Amino acid sequence: MSEADLKKTPLYDAHVAAGARMVPFAGYSMPVQHKDGVLKEHLWTREHAGLFDVSHMGQARLRGVAPLAAFEEITPGDYIGLKPGKQRYSMLLNKTGGIIDDLMAARPDDDGLFVVVNGACKDGDYAHMESEIGGQVKIERLEDRALLALQGPEAAAVLAAHAPSVAQMVFMDATVIEMFGVSAIVSRSGYTGEDGYEISLPAADAARIWNTLLEDERVRPIGLGARDSLRLEAGLPLYGHDLDETTSPVEGGLNFALSKKRREAGDFPGAARIQKELAEGPSRIRVGLKVEGAPAREGAEIADADGRVVGVITSGGFSPTLGYPIALGFVPPALAEVGAKLNVIVRGRTQAAQIVPTPFVPNRYVRKI
């Protein structure tokens, strides 16, 4: 895809003007880093507040007679039981229990569901929703909205200066708030492991609000490079890398997103496989690895002590917070015990690795006020 074919978010001009390094990502021209560079941006977010443009992600409203019930037909999440003001992580599943995409769906108000999906998957996601539940719900793509993420230990204080009520939200709350003179859909969530917010805004106001937030000295703009290293430290899977259409939620370590009620009912796509894996264990499972030596990146093989290849790295890199390489990968459950010693093969060389718990860096979600 040539640069001219790339789509632009409402903040493209602001990124370029600020000297960001732009790269193609999910069909968009996106900032991989701003002026500080990936390492400093990463550490700034862990210590202060980082502002991310994630407007490439898909935002949609699902409305209809019973949108929550319809959504349960294509996901394993408990959405009928989702209270107004709350958000839940879930995924679209195919008929064999593989993950089409992972997503956040919220009830910020009484207007059906507000869904956020991955940018690279959004067209396919909407087509899937249309074909599966299009007769029951109307899927309205919110193309005229931007999405910002404000993440880090100072995020709450920064945002509360503009909208005091956000300080009373807890992790996975979602609501509609008037702030910066617009109607914003705000959730206390994000993909860094830090406390923080995701803020959906009218596209026309995005640049003004982006600049307003950056006037606060606690806030710096952060690119996709640091977003990726932050989410890796948080142990969160990335769709298209750690999750794909062959991966089940059980393999992906996402059992928390399978509610008791839905597990028992088995009324979601691929339930037969998923119930079997829950009962008997999957053939492979996602683990966290601490790696000695060079970073083991996506595609590097995982070997056991005898040199047999037992799995593959799906995300890996250097952890700026910890100062050593970490990775996510898939291995058979028998080798997945925390503390198990394995090897990774990087550029033909065998390096020691050890299974460690995830998140690699403790998350700091605010669950109680």
Place this chain on the structure above:
Amino acid sequence: MRFTKDHEWISVDGDIATVGITAYAADQLGDVVFVETPDVGKTVKKGDSLAVVESVKAASDVYAPVSGEVVESNSDLSGSPETVNAAPEAGGWFAKVKLSDASEVDALMDRAAYEAFLGTL
């Protein structure tokens, strides 16, 4: 100093060439967090991977600008890979290569030609 279009530099003293990456390359890579330098005794042909530099995001090959045998490897970089960013054309060198074909050096750009090349990017 001579330069390649892949943004490596070499500095030749007798038949020994010291190899590194340019300030432009170091800036493009971003923060270097790991460097894999070659083993002493390794023989490389011009264009072979000589070293690997890793930023937080990605691993990048450093190609040998000349052919020869690695006679010294910069072991300091294992403990302080950030030197590649701080001093790319000095302490951030990767390896010293004993030239097997000195005429290869003549084919490389001088600084003026390299800077003109950067201007076209």
